[in-house]
Amino acid sequence: MQVKQCFVSAPGKSILHGEHAVVHGKVALAVSLNLRTYLRLLSTTSGEVTINLPNIDTFLTWDVTELQPLLSDLTVDSSVDNDLDLNLVKKLREFTGIAEGSTDTRSMAVLAFLYIYLSVFSDADVLPSLSVCVWSELPTGAGLGSSAAFSVCLSAALLSAGEQISTPLSSQQQQQNTARWTDAELELINKWAFQGEKIIHGNPSGVDNAVGTWGGVLRYHAGKITPLSRVPTLRILLSNTKVPRSTKVLVSGVKDKINKYPSIITPVLESVDAVSKTCEQTLAEMATDGTSAKHYSILEDLIDINQHHLNVMGVGHPSLDTLCRVTLAHGLHSKLTGAGGGGCGITLLRPETEPSVVRAAVQELKEAGFDCWETSLGGPGVLMHSPNSIPQNTLSILNSY
Structure with a gap:
């Protein structure tokens, strides 16, 4: 794993117009909300995987040797669109003790993290040791896309760490504050974020994770999501x-x-x-x-x-x-x-x-x-950050775990 540390963020979402009508085939406009979720990923040598979610008082660590057997019979393929690997979801529920049907915020966040982590690193000989901390400005459960921003951040950071996408803000580019991935890389980030949303919500529309990935304003109509080019903030x-x-x-x-x-x-x-x-x-x-x-x-x-x-x-x-x-x-x-x-x-x-x-x-x-x-x-979608471009209080929280 080449990435030693990275910081990413993704926005929440708001519906500007079209609530409820969109369910009946009408146009809705979803827009990025400049309250963001921030993630810090740190490569370690501990032999452990750690997830810290201080917003919801969740701090968990697993030994990579405990997680490795879960990869047997894995069917996910990151190169194509696919449904959830329900066998892996079942294994993760059993492993974590999260009961079938449980939908509380903490349980779903943990399942989404482990699912994306194991899927992204499924081809690795040894699962990488790393620590992830996520802090959000968004309230949970308020319909503002907090779970999608979480899934987008996880996908971007883990895919970068797994070298399936680039690290657009390298150590040679630290004079830059933020950087974006290519369109093709954003497509892959969005795909994995949608998988996280499926775990959390069951049957999501895909709008929330698309807004978190691309930002700006998205037009949603009859299942088709179209980013609007050039929109004002x-x-x-x-x-x-x-x-x-x-x-x-x-x-x-x-x-x-x-x-x-x-x-x-x-x-x-x-x-x-x-x-x-x-x-x-x-x-x-x-x-x-x-x-x-x-x-x-x-x-x-x-x-x-x-x-x-x-x-x-x-x-x-x-x-x-x-x-x-x-x-x-x-x-x-x-x-x-x-x-x-x-x-x-x-x-x-x-x-x-x-x-x-x-x-x-x-x-x-x-x-x-x-x-x-x-x-x-109408602000930007998922971004990779240099530390000095993250609000100081948020950076302090991310670095304290």
Whole structure:
């Protein structure tokens, strides 16, 4: 293993437009969220493999000689698209004592790590000793793509360590802060990240790991994911209402409404589709011609319209009504992002929005019990970092394990 140490990061994701409608064949726009997950991989001579996940208080170590027998009868092939090796997943559950059907965050993160590690190094005579530490700015379980960012980071770091892809930020390039892989290498990273997502979520769409890999804005329609070329970075306020919800129940509720009121809800879905397409066109104009007040007015209108659509579908919530009411009182426009029924919302911030306006809105939202982050949409996907390009507090955490 040539890599002695590497740092990588991947972004979370937000749905800009198209929630729920996408399930029924309409266009959705998924966008990278500039709250990132960071990973440090360190090659060791300990004869052990260690995973440290301080966000979820998980610190585990295995001897490589204990893991080696798990590679017998392995069927994964990193050169082609493939389904999960269910035999390996079963072995890993037995090895770790994670019961069949268990889906808690800690268990799924451990399974995903071990699965990708063993698969990537399946041809090695001896499994490499290494230590991996992952720290995320993203809250878990909030619909912001935290598990996908985790899987993307794991895939990029382990594939680089296994020399299946390059190490784009070599020791001779340390004057650079960050580097990206080639398109072909990103495809491989995304493929393995999707495997991690399958372990964690069972039947994911592939959108979250694609956003984590490529960043920017992705168009999702009828199972096809298309990165949009050249998109502007948008400032937002992200708010977590901390109201728990079940995506499965909410999706089912929308389906029931369609079946009950097809002549009412079907046109709503068509209108959401038009919102997504209008937003896509507006973002393209902003990237090509530069941003203007007119563009931001359109984006604000689309946010308001789509939020009303989502309320009509039955996936709103009083907490999200509070978010929209509070931010609108400060001249800002908000909508839910993701499944709804609570969860998170995004608020668009114009370039000229005064910091005092944002502070005032955040103060009111925190008083309502929300967590808030001022961040941006549309930033880069997975990156390799030099240490000096990682936030100091995050670097300290990564280096302390």
